[in-house]
Amino acid sequence: MLARKIALNSLVSTTVRVAGTVVSLATIGFITRYFTRAEWGEFSIILAFGGIFAVLADLGLYQMMVREISREGASENKIINNIFTLRLFSSLFIFALAPVSSFFLPYSDLTRLGIALGMIGFWFLTDVQVLIGIFQKSLRMDKVALAEFAGKIVQLLAVVWFIKEELSFLWLVFTIILGGLVNFLIIWRLLAGHARIKLDFDLSFWKEIWKKSRSLAVANILTMIYFSANAIIISIFWPAEDVGIFRLSYKVLEGLIFFPTMFVGLIMPFLSYHAFSDFPAFKKVFQKTFDILTIFGWPVVLGGIIVSPQIIGLLGGDQYQESILVLKILMAAVGFIFLGTLFSYGLIALEKQKVLLKISAIGMAVNLILNLILIPKYSFLAAAWVAVLTEGLVLLLMFLVFWRLWHLCLSFQIALKSFFAALIMSFLILLSHQENLLFLIFFGGIVYFLALWFFRGFSLKEIKELLGKENAQ
Secondary structure, three states, X not given: OHHHHHHHHHHHHHHHHHHHHHHHHHHHHHHHHHOOHHHHHHHHHHHHHHHHHHHHHHOOHHHHHHHHHOOOOOOHHHHHHHHXXXXXXXXXXXXXXXXXXHOOOOOOHHHHHHHHHHHHHHHHHHHHHHHHHHHHHOOOHHXXXXXXXXXXXXXXXXXXXXXXXXXXXXXXXXXXXXXXXXXXXXXXXXXXXXXXXXXXXXXHHHHHHHHXXXXXXXXXXXXXXXXXXXXHHHHHHOOHHHHHHHHHHHHHHHXXXXXXXXXXXXXXXXXXXXXHHOHHHHHHHHHHHHHHHHHHHHHHHHHHHHOHHHHHHHHHHHHHOHHHHHHHHHHHHHXXXXXXXXXXXXXXXXXXXXXXXXXXXXXXXXXXHHHHHHHHHHHHHHHHHHHHHHHHHXXXXXXXXXXXXXXXXXXXXXXXXXXXXXXXXXXXXXXXXXXXXXXXXXXXXXXXXXXHHHOOOOOHHHHHHHOOHHHOO
């Protein structure tokens, strides 16, 4: 029953998330065609601010909730209510700092007003995120995916309507609030069957949970700096158009990395449960999760490089041709992020937040230094290459930590089979000389999984083992 429940949950979540990604990209496509390049650049700055302050507001509480309520004998109600209350009020204060900080940067008054308005929507989304841990522990991430999808649909419909009415820039920013509010309200309603949320002000518990999460909070902030600060640095040295060119490709990256976050999130309770009670089982789950991430990662990376012109053409049209090369470069970063998600969650499960903090600090320092040196001269191309280098460095450092501390020797057999299957897929896509993106995705997917099956790169038995009863709590 457990295997069937997780498999069904994963299937529904993945399907809905894919649909949600399509809706999000469609929203971007409508906006880029309605806005001028400068306006899209200003809108991109607002999105970058939202991403940055969402991480600042997280305080490491999301991962901490998942870990703590997954422990045997955990007092779930106390943990959930206190973490939610702490997150609610701390995030309100942190997001209020966003419009204030914009006055220290060379932005127009319209951009500053847009930042103030957009942060309301991101506040709703941030408050929802900490509650996701409840569904994650209950293996009902399908509900979360449906709520997110509903929010994205509402935003898309609002964007289409506002464009039809030829409304101004700030009305399009307002759609961020609409999407975030709908997402929040649906999640709140769905919680009824899982937990009773109320405000809880146990300050001693707050102090205790902060001691556990602060290293993770700092690590997340450092990760955010090398993940999102590039757009802000571009906005300081270059016109808003350059930010728009970079962020259009970056939105594709953000859409693609939902899978590792979602999938490893489902596996996280098992990693946490086995981390100290049965380490061989931990390593087994880790290896099989690694295999699945490589199975899906290789076709995304290689296929994404090939169909980059079609993706950018669909999202931005002819006026964003510069974004094609940026996206091709960023696809390498997508591959590193696929695997890096697993290693970072593994370190959290093993209570090595401080190690993760040190790695994030190194990544942040390298990223920030290189961006400050190279972006003033090479703009968005420098930001793309630095993103790839940073993600690769962080993944390498996490891998070395697992090797040194736990002698975790991963098998790369499935990864190599996946790589060769993806190469065959890429070669046949190029030979097809087709331009239709949907055809290329469908055709490439069929070729890839047939090739992978031929190489014996996967079997239903292995997938059932990953989600089977030996992982039950």
